[in-house]
Amino acid sequence: MTTQTITVLDKLAELEQRFEELEQLLADPTVATDPQRLAQLGRERAELEEIVTVYRQLKEIDRQLAQAEELLEGEDPDLAELAADELERLREEREAIYQDLRRRLVPKDPNDEKDVIVEIRAGTGGEEAALFAADLYRMYTRYAERQGWKVEVLSSSPTELGGFKEVIFEVRGRGAYSHFKHESGVHRVQRVPVTESSGRIHTSTATVAVLPEADEVEVQIDENDLRIEVFRSSGHGGQSVNTTDSAVRITHLPTGIVVSCQDERSQLKNRLKAMAVLRARLYELQRRKQEEERTGIRRAQVGTGERAEKIRTYNFPQDRVTDHRLKLTVNNLAAVLDGEIAVFVQELQALETAERLRAAGIS
Structure with a gap:
């Protein structure tokens, strides 16, 4: 048929x-x-x-x-x-x-106009992967600034050299999700790390997860399903940076999702930020479950972080950035890392438009 x-x-x-x-x-x-x-x-x-x-x-x-x-x-x-x-x-x-x-x-994605929560984690590559995670964080914040949107860090785990093991931040602005959603996946970098004395090129990765922000009406969370723990914030190398138990760790018992936040000095502010991340993760979990039931296709958003599972490669020696989904290469890596990613965003949105039109039976 x-x-x-x-x-x-x-x-x-x-x-x-x-x-x-x-x-x-x-x-x-x-x-x-x-x-x-x-x-x-x-x-x-x-x-x-x-x-x-x-x-x-x-x-x-x-x-x-x-x-x-x-x-x-x-x-x-x-x-x-x-x-x-x-x-x-x-x-x-x-x-x-x-x-x-x-x-x-195009049939609209109901999440397109929403604010967004972006999670970046260092993948394969140790300290170099953490430094690359920091590069991606700066790239996205610069892009958000160009759109006139506000960025707020919700949680971060910095390293001594200025990288991030993990950084979670919120972007507030109309249509933020429609711009960021295609950034989900594994990003790969090829360059000589600052920690490399022999000048050898290394390949490292960082994973990006993009979640539409959910409000309390969309995601109902039973307080009885939460285990909330408080502890003292720690900085580089694990040293304590706060003399009070202001950091918060929330575990959602039914799903096992754990969210920690220690960036604020106020326990209340850390709890509010952690709850925002938890709601976004639960909303995404619910959305993906519905999608899988509807399409019968199971897909993970970021995979395992292995080098082969890549959506984009940032090659420093050749000064190029390649998006493997689009088969599109841009030869100005410094500008891309400074937030000039509009060409990728627009082409990925056009690709989504074409796919949605096909799904709707419009050629």
Whole structure:
């Protein structure tokens, strides 16, 4: 059995036809006497109005393109030259509008507009992996700053050389999850570590997990399911950095998930941050379980951290960054690590758009 597909333009024409039907229904006096139906039709019309308006802009550009093509083939050379310039502008404008409409047809991920919690952990490579984890943390914070979003560290385990065994942080800003969600996976670095005296290139990894932030309404947590422990915060090398038991460790007994937070001097603040991470992990666990039940596919987000399980490689000797899902290489590693990852974000979003359109039966 094959799945029937329709083109983007066919789908847009179908939506415009439905929009026109709704306008006729809303003008029908008999509908006005039924407040419930009137409200329902009004909501449907409002949902379609924006995309139909943009689609009509596309049709107007198509009309202008047809006129310009006629002039281009005419006998007047001056008009033909003007038409050639106009065609180039109109084609660029049409492509931009078409891609916008294409994105609007994609069934939305309900988490896309949410704030996000990002967890980075050093993988294979010891101290060098921890230093790379710190590089990734800086890359993501710089990218978030470029978007005007706020970043707050929720938990961290720094090393003596300035790396991180683990760092968990929150990014607050509209659409943060839609930008960060494709960063989940194993990131690989190839370079000469600062700890290497012979100048030999090493390969190390860090894992990234991206979780949509969940509020208390979305994830109900029974206090009886929690084991909460307090202890003194420790710094580099394990030395105590606080004389009070302000650090908090929360264990969710049904799942075995453990979250620790010691960055704040206040036990209450550490507990609130730990609970935010716990809610996000439980929400992700619930979301993945539903997805697996729906698709029958079991997938781990970050794998084990082994070198072979990579989504992106950062190669210092060759000054390049390669995203293996996109087969896309950028030759400006310093800029990427300074937060210029928009090219990867946009291409991965486009790939997701194409996949979602296919799943919805739109070619």
